[in-house]
Amino acid sequence: MTQGSPHRTDPPEVQGTPDFWQTCIDQLAQELPEQQFQTWIKPLTAQVSDDLSKVTIFVANRFKLDWIRAQYSARLSSLMERLTGQPVAIELALAAREATPRAPMATAAVNVPGQPSAPSQDNAANEPLKNRLNAGLTFDTLVEGSANRMARAAAMHVAGMPGHLYNPLFIYGGVGLGKTHLMHAVGNQLISERANAKVLYIHAEQFVTDVVKAYQRKAFDEFKERYHSLDLLLIDDVQFFANKERTQEEFFNAFEALLARKSHIVMTSDTYPKGLADIHERLVSRFDSGLTVAIEPPELEMRVAILINKAHVEGIVMPEEVAFFVAKNVRSNVRELEGALRKILAYSRFNQKEISIALAREALRDLLSIQNRQISVENIQKTVADYYKIKIADMYSKKRPASIARPRQIAMYLAKELTQKSLPEIGELFGGRDHTTVLHAVRKIGGERQQLTELNQQLHVLEQTLKG
Ligand SMILES: Nc1ncnc2c1ncn2[C@@H]1O[C@H](COP(=O)(O)OP(=O)(O)OP(=O)(O)O)[C@@H](O)[C@H]1O
Numbered sequence: 001m002t003q004g005s006p007h008r009t010d011p012p013e014v015q016g017t018p019d020f021w022q023t024c025i026d027q028l029a030q031e032l033p034e035q036q037f038q039t040w041i042k043p044l045t046a047q048v049s050d051d052l053s054k055v056t057i058f059v060a061n062r063f064k065l066d067w068i069r070a071q072y073s074a075r076l077s078s079l080m081e082r083l084t085g086q087p088v089a090i091e092l093a094l095a096a097r098e099a100t101p102r103a104p105m106a107t108a109a110v111n112v113p114g115q116p117s118a119p120s121q122d123n124a125a126n127e128p129l130k131n132r133l134n135a136g137l138t139f140d141t142l143v144e145g146s147a148n149r150m151a152r153a154a155a156m157h158v159a160g161m162p163g164h165l166y167n168p169l170f171i172y173g174g175v176g177l178g179k180t181h182l183m184h185a186v187g188n189q190l191i192s193e194r195a196n197a198k199v200l201y202i203h204a205e206q207f208v209t210d211v212v213k214a215y216q217r218k219a220f221d222e223f224k225e226r227y228h229s230l231d232l233l234l235i236d237d238v239q240f241f242a243n244k245e246r247t248q249e250e251f252f253n254a255f256e257a258l259l260a261r262k263s264h265i266v267m268t269s270d271t272y273p274k275g276l277a278d279i280h281e282r283l284v285s286r287f288d289s290g291l292t293v294a295i296e297p298p299e300l301e302m303r304v305a306i307l308i309n310k311a312h313v314e315g316i317v318m319p320e321e322v323a324f325f326v327a328k329n330v331r332s333n334v335r336e337l338e339g340a341l342r343k344i345l346a347y348s349r350f351n352q353k354e355i356s357i358a359l360a361r362e363a364l365r366d367l368l369s370i371q372n373r374q375i376s377v378e379n380i381q382k383t384v385a386d387y388y389k390i391k392i393a394d395m396y397s398k399k400r401p402a403s404i405a406r407p408r409q410i411a412m413y414l415a416k417e418l419t420q421k422s423l424p425e426i427g428e429l430f431g432g433r434d435h436t437t438v439l440h441a442v443r444k445i446g447g448e449r450q451q452l453t454e455l456n457q458q459l460h461v462l463e464q465t466l467k468g
Pocket of ligand 1: 085086087137141142143144148173174175176177178179180181182306334335338
């Protein structure tokens with residue numbers, strides 16, 4: 001939003017907007033007892049990132065910071081998520097005047113469900129068991145379409161009757177397509193029907209951290225007590241278990257224990273079980289032993305419905321033609337769609353203009369110009385063929401000499417990295433090859449890139465050329 005042409009006025013900065021923070025404060029003023037609000041919440045100040053995905057809250061001193069984190073962080077994060085429709089990373093920081101010279105701006109990230117990178121992981125193993133569910137991510141707020149119909153139906157079934165059919169439920173798909181949302185929905189639904197059900201949502205990275213901690217502290221009994229006694233384990237992004245031997249072993253044990261006591265396991269991943277790299281075969285076959293179901297990128301009508309629904313939650317009526325305009329231009333995933341919507345709403349609010357196609361075009365102009373420069377597979381094939389001095393036709397041919405096969409693998413790798421195309425789609429564009437051939441190329445080149453400096457440099461050059 002910062003590079004407007006000289007003829008245009010840049011949209012007002014959303015950064016640090018008092019609006020969003022003020023809305024949070026106003027809401028808490030209504031929800032909390034007066035004294036609590038006056039003592040703890042009112043004195044807080046905050047800085048909000050451009051896209052409302054991160055909020056840094058400044059607290060006067062360390063004691064208050066700990067208290068806010070313990071008492072209010074979960075509430076703040078679910079409130080912000082409700083308001084923005086996406087997980088918001090919250091950081092607590094000491095207000096500058098209180099900070100010591102050695103720790104000028106100590107920050108403490110707060111665990112935000114669905115936000116794996118927020119490292120509240122430090123104390124996780126010691127905390128009493130919290131379910132870590134994000135109350136805003138329910139079946140009600142998840143728009144249904146053909147892209148997620150089957151996954152949603154299976155998830156609803158599991159929530160209604162855990163421990164029976166579809167155990168484990170393995171949901172896979174690309175980024176930002178609603179896998180995490182669906183998992184939380186299962187947990188929230190179960191809790192709403194059985195308040196004392198033991199449910200845990202956890203990102204696979206956090207599970208790895210817990211294993212490491214248990215190992216360091218020789219606290220595997222505690223660890224087992226924690227994980228093996230659940231009624232429902234929701235574990236996100238299991239591809240992160242790759243190459244983590246000890247974690248895989250512990251997860252295998254937890255898996256067996258949970259299934260034995262008829263507890264349910266729901267997992268997500270960016271690929272189907274057999275596509276998982278560097279995970280033991282015995283785990284992969286367990287993952288695949290219940291129901292494996294994909295979530296696809298949403299189709300146009302579903303994207304429109306998502307936009308209209310999300311705007312509605314904000315109390316805004318989004319005209320259908322605007323929703324169509326945005327949905328046609330933002331195609332990759334729901335997270336991006338939400339980002340686009342937030343920009344439009346902020347732009348309309350700050351300029352006090354009604355939402356129209358013209359306004360959406362203006363609010364999204366950066367994003368639209370990036371979309372227009374989208375990299376195509378054909379472009380990649382041409383660029384790679386030029387670079388390695390082979391014919392474009394060799395990208396589709398069945399020829400196997402290394403001087404041709406290798407550039408072809410590099411092009412496949414770049415196609416996966418730089419476009420939204422699926423493995424089968426890429427295979428199709430490379431002369432009707434099977435998706436496993438593409439997967440093999442992606443893994444091979446990706447792996448070699450880590451080891452071979454020369455290859456890495458060539459890839460950088462190609463990426464820069466393609467990104468323009
Ligand atoms: N069908 C849908 N209806 C409404 N909101 C959706 C839908 N699908 C996704 N979302 C929203 O899109 C955002 C991204 O979804 P989510 O975090 O669940 O994606 P993900 O598949 O887990 O992605 P990642 O692999 O990057 O973690 C969330 O805010 C989620 O609520």
